[in-house]
Amino acid sequence: MPDAGMVTPTNPPRRRRGAELEAALLDAAWDELTATGFAKLTMESVATRAGTGIAVLYRRWANKDELMLAALEHYGATHRIDLPDTGTLRGDLLAALTAMGEARAPFFAIAAAAVSSGLAAAGRTPAQIRDRILGDQRHTRMRTLYQRAHDRGEINLDTIPAAVLALPFDLVRHDLLMNLEPLKQDRIRSIVDDIVLPLVRPTEATT
Numbered sequence: 001m002p003d004a005g006m007v008t009p010t011n012p013p014r015r016r017r018g019a020e021l022e023a024a025l026l027d028a029a030w031d032e033l034t035a036t037g038f039a040k041l042t043m044e045s046v047a048t049r050a051g052t053g054i055a056v057l058y059r060r061w062a063n064k065d066e067l068m069l070a071a072l073e074h075y076g077a078t079h080r081i082d083l084p085d086t087g088t089l090r091g092d093l094l095a096a097l098t099a100m101g102e103a104r105a106p107f108f109a110i111a112a113a114a115v116s117s118g119l120a121a122a123g124r125t126p127a128q129i130r131d132r133i134l135g136d137q138r139h140t141r142m143r144t145l146y147q148r149a150h151d152r153g154e155i156n157l158d159t160i161p162a163a164v165l166a167l168p169f170d171l172v173r174h175d176l177l178m179n180l181e182p183l184k185q186d187r188i189r190s191i192v193d194d195i196v197l198p199l200v201r202p203t204e205a206t207t
Contacts, residue, residue: 023078025050025057029071033110038068069129072111079103083141089149089200093192096145097172101182108176142169146200155200168196 028050032041043064047054061067081103084095111129146165150157168191175183 021052021056022060023074025052025060026071026074029067030075033068033071034106038064038113041068043067072107075107079107083144085148087152089146089152089154090192090197092145092148093168093196094188097168097183097188097191098185100169100172101176101188104173105176105180105182108173109180112177112180142166156202159202160200164196164199167199168192171195 025046029041029046032046032049036045041064043054043057046064046067047057050056057067061070081096081099084092084099086092086095142165146155146157146160149155171191172183172188175187
């Protein structure tokens with residue numbers, strides 16, 4: 001009969017591998033970045049937070065710059081913002097830009113601090129860093145929103161330049177980077193009503 005005071009051995013923790021391990025490392029890097037900031041973050045501190053050896057990190061990323069870019073990209077990809085479907089282009093834009101401002105304000109604050117602290121010093125422009133972090137998702141999801149409006153007959157996508165379609169989202173990103181806080185509702189309404197809708201809605205030909 002076993003001793004009542006004997007500790008029953010537990011199963012050893014399951015070893016993480018492949019994509020699961022990489023996701024855990026990137027989550028740890030994000031948590032470390034939010035806790036300490038880019039300047040104080042080290043490969044060693046991330047490895048400690050992830051509960052692994054530093055060699056595991058160096059097998060995937062050459063330095064903390066590459067690790068942080070990967071962490072920012074991973075966070076953006078795994079924290080998607082729901083795409084609204086309100087039934088009108090105006091409603092969709094207002095909802096999408098509001099959600100973007102509220103959800104992405106902390107992300108942009110951290111990204112801006114990381115870039116200003118040293119990521120750009122590696123020879124990358126802010127635009128290159130943006131493209132690395134956001135990838136193609138911003139174009140795909142933006143296109144879906146406008147395609148719905150096109151299908152409803154609100155706009156004609158064949159006549160609208162891509163730069164105009166990107167404009168409201170670019171303006172929100174600009175404001176987030178400049179102010180590091182969610183946009184106020186009157187600013188979002190102004191972007192939609194005063195800038196974007198007059199550019200994308202068809203106008204009647206004058207005689």
